[in-house]
Amino acid sequence: MFYKLQILQYIWRQIRLVRLLPYLSLFTWILPLLLFTSGNNSLMAHDEALYASRARLMFDSGNWMTPWENAHHKTPGPYWLIASFYKLFGMSDISARIPSTIAGIFSLWLVYEIGRIMLGKKIAWLAAAILSVEFLWLQYCRLSTPDVPMIFLVLLAIYSLIKTELYPKYRYFWSFITGFSLGLGFLVRSFMIFLPIIALLPYLIWEHHRHRHLASPILYLGFLVGLIPTFVWLWLSWLHYGNDSFEELLKFVVHLGFEDQNHNGRLFYIWNIPLKAFPWAFFGILGLVLTLYRPIPRYHLILVGFPLVLFVEISLFTTRFPHYSLCLYPFIALFASVGLNWLGNTYNTGIPPQFPLQKSERNILNLFTRKNLPRNLSYGFGSLGVLLVIASTIILTWGSSDIRKYAAIGLAMGFGWLILPVVWISRYHFGKKFLTARYWIAGWLIPCWLALATMGSIGMLSDYNPVLRTFLQQSAIASIVQSYPTYYVQIDQKTQVMFEFYLPIHAKQVASISQIPALSYAWIYTDQSPKLSRPHRIISTIQEYQLIQFLS
Numbered sequence: 001m002f003y004k005l006q007i008l009q010y011i012w013r014q015i016r017l018v019r020l021l022p023y024l025s026l027f028t029w030i031l032p033l034l035l036f037t038s039g040n041n042s043l044m045a046h047d048e049a050l051y052a053s054r055a056r057l058m059f060d061s062g063n064w065m066t067p068w069e070n071a072h073h074k075t076p077g078p079y080w081l082i083a084s085f086y087k088l089f090g091m092s093d094i095s096a097r098i099p100s101t102i103a104g105i106f107s108l109w110l111v112y113e114i115g116r117i118m119l120g121k122k123i124a125w126l127a128a129a130i131l132s133v134e135f136l137w138l139q140y141c142r143l144s145t146p147d148v149p150m151i152f153l154v155l156l157a158i159y160s161l162i163k164t165e166l167y168p169k170y171r172y173f174w175s176f177i178t179g180f181s182l183g184l185g186f187l188v189r190s191f192m193i194f195l196p197i198i199a200l201l202p203y204l205i206w207e208h209h210r211h212r213h214l215a216s217p218i219l220y221l222g223f224l225v226g227l228i229p230t231f232v233w234l235w236l237s238w239l240h241y242g243n244d245s246f247e248e249l250l251k252f253v254v255h256l257g258f259e260d261q262n263h264n265g266r267l268f269y270i271w272n273i274p275l276k277a278f279p280w281a282f283f284g285i286l287g288l289v290l291t292l293y294r295p296i297p298r299y300h301l302i303l304v305g306f307p308l309v310l311f312v313e314i315s316l317f318t319t320r321f322p323h324y325s326l327c328l329y330p331f332i333a334l335f336a337s338v339g340l341n342w343l344g345n346t347y348n349t350g351i352p353p354q355f356p357l358q359k360s361e362r363n364i365l366n367l368f369t370r371k372n373l374p375r376n377l378s379y380g381f382g383s384l385g386v387l388l389v390i391a392s393t394i395i396l397t398w399g400s401s402d403i404r405k406y407a408a409i410g411l412a413m414g415f416g417w418l419i420l421p422v423v424w425i426s427r428y429h430f431g432k433k434f435l436t437a438r439y440w441i442a443g444w445l446i447p448c449w450l451a452l453a454t455m456g457s458i459g460m461l462s463d464y465n466p467v468l469r470t471f472l473q474q475s476a477i478a479s480i481v482q483s484y485p486t487y488y489v490q491i492d493q494k495t496q497v498m499f500e501f502y503l504p505i506h507a508k509q510v511a512s513i514s515q516i517p518a519l520s521y522a523w524i525y526t527d528q529s530p531k532l533s534r535p536h537r538i539i540s541t542i543q544e545y546q547l548i549q550f551l552s
Helices: 001-033 049-060 076-088 094-121 121-132 134-141 146-168 169-197 201-206 216-243 244-258 268-276 281-291 299-317 322-349 361-365 373-398 401-417 419-429 438-456 467-474 475-481 495-500 526-531
Strands: 484-489 521-525 536-543 547-549
Touching: 001 094, 001 121, 001 134, 001 438, 049 076, 049 094, 049 495, 076 094, 076 146, 076 169, 076 373, 094 121, 094 134, 094 146, 094 322, 121 134, 121 322, 121 438, 134 146, 134 322, 134 373, 146 169, 146 322, 169 201, 169 216, 169 299, 201 281, 201 299, 201 521, 216 244, 244 484, 268 299, 281 322, 281 547, 299 322, 299 401, 322 373, 322 438, 373 401, 373 419, 373 536, 401 419, 419 438, 419 536, 467 475, 467 495, 467 547, 484 495, 526 536, 526 547
Parallel strands: 484 521
Antiparallel strands: 521 547, 536 547
16 A cells, blocks of 8 residues: 555656646756856946836835935836845845846746647747747846836736636636736836736727626726735825826826837837847747637737737837837747747648648748748758858957957857758758757757857846946955045936946035035046146046046
8 A cells, every 4th residue: 555655656746747847947948048147247227227226225225115306207116126135135236137037937937838828838838948049038037127027917917817718716816816917017117017908908808708807806906906006105105295206107108108219210120129039030920920820719819919919009109119029029939939830840741731721821821831941941041150150260260359259159159050951951861850840940949049148158148337347346446435425517327327326335416526525536527637627636547437536
C-alpha cells in the first residue's frame, strides 16, 4: 500500500512539473535578457529618470500623497510602486526598475495563458517567446516607467474576461478581477487606461448577447474598488491644493491629445512599430491575414478587434511616442506566432496549409503563401546575416571605439541568421529529415535573443548615461556632492532630472548667481565661466556643464 502511495505521489509530481514547464521555460528564456548588463547602470533621462526622481522625492520626504509644491498632473501609482521598492532594497536605479521587470515576467505568462486558450499551447508558447525578443518591449521591461505595469493590468483584465466565459461557476470572481484591474490601471497610468478600455468595447458590446459582461454588477464593483486608491489620493490632494488637483489631471490629457509635441505624423506607427518589432511585425501581418480569413471563435473581437481599435486610437492621438504603442506588442507576438507556425507547417511539408477560401481569396493569400516562401526567407535572411558578419568584422578591425560595440551586436545577429539557410539546406539537400520546423523556427528566435543579450551585456539596455555616471563616481566629485549642496541658475530639463535622482543632496535652483553663497558649489554652462565676475575655481567639466566653487 505504501509503495502504491509513493507511485501516486511521483506521478502527481510529474504532472505538476509538466504543467509548470511552459512557465519555467519562458522564465529561463527571458531572465538573462532582463539581467544582462555591463556591470554598470544609469537611468534614461526621459521618462525613466522622471519617475525614479519623483519616487525619490516621496521616499526622502516621507510624504507619499502631496510631496509637490504644486498640484501634480499624474496619478501617483508609478511613484508609489517604485518608492515601495526603494523601501525594500534601498534607493538605486536597479530598485527603480524592478517593478517593470516583474510586470514584464507576469505579462509574458499572461500572453501564454491567453494564447493557450485562443490558439493552443504550441502557438501560445511561441507568442510569449517572440514577445520576449521584441526590442521595444524588452527595453521597457528594463525601465522604471509605468507602461509595462499598466499593460500587465490590461492583459490581466483580458484574461479575466476569457476566464469568466470559460468558468461560469467562478464568474463573480473573474468579473471582479476584470473591473479591479482596469480601475487600478487608472492609478498607474491615469486617463491613458481608457484607450485599452475603449479598444475592448467591440468585444464587450457586440458579443454582449453571449457573455453579458456589461450586465455584471460585480465588474463595476471591481472597477470602483480599483479606483479607491486614486479617490483617496485625489481627496487628500484636493485638501492640499484645492481644485488644481483635478485641473492638472485634465489639462495634461488635453495637452497630450490636442497638441502635437513631437511632430510625428499620423503614419508614425506604421513605420515605427515594424522597426522596433523587427522582424516580428512582418510575421504579425501574415498572422493577422490568416486570422482574418479564419476567425477564432468567441475571441475574434479580442484577438483582432482590440489591437486594431487601439492602433486607430493611438494614431488619432495627437502626441505620438513609440512607447504609446507598447500595448500592441503582445498582440503582434500572438499574430507573429500564428504566421510563423503556418510557415513552419509549410516548411515541414513543402505545401502551404489549405484553407476553405474562395478562388479570389486564395489568389490574394497566395501572394504570401507560395510553397517556396520559407526557402526564400531562409536564403534572404541568411544573406543578410553574411552581410552583417562582414560589415561587423570590418568595423571591429578598422572602426572607432565608439561604434565597435555595435559590431558585436551585428556579429551576434549575423551568425544567428545563418542558422536559417543551414537548417533548410541540411533538410532539403542533405536529407536531414530530423531538422523539422522546430529547428527552423528556432533559427528566427535565436538571432534576436543573441542580439538583445549582447546589447544587454555591453550596457545598451541599462547604462543610458555613462558619462554622468563616471563623472559622479570620481572621488573628487563624489566627496563634494555627498557633503555639500550644489546650486544652479538654469540647466536643461534632462540634466536637472538626472541630478534630482543621482545627487545625494538635492541641487538648489536660484534666480541669479549673486544668490549663491561664498565657498559654495554650482553648476554652470561651460561658456559662462569666462564671463563670471566673482572669483571661482573650476572643479571639473562634464559635457556642456562645469562644476565650480565660488571663492567669495
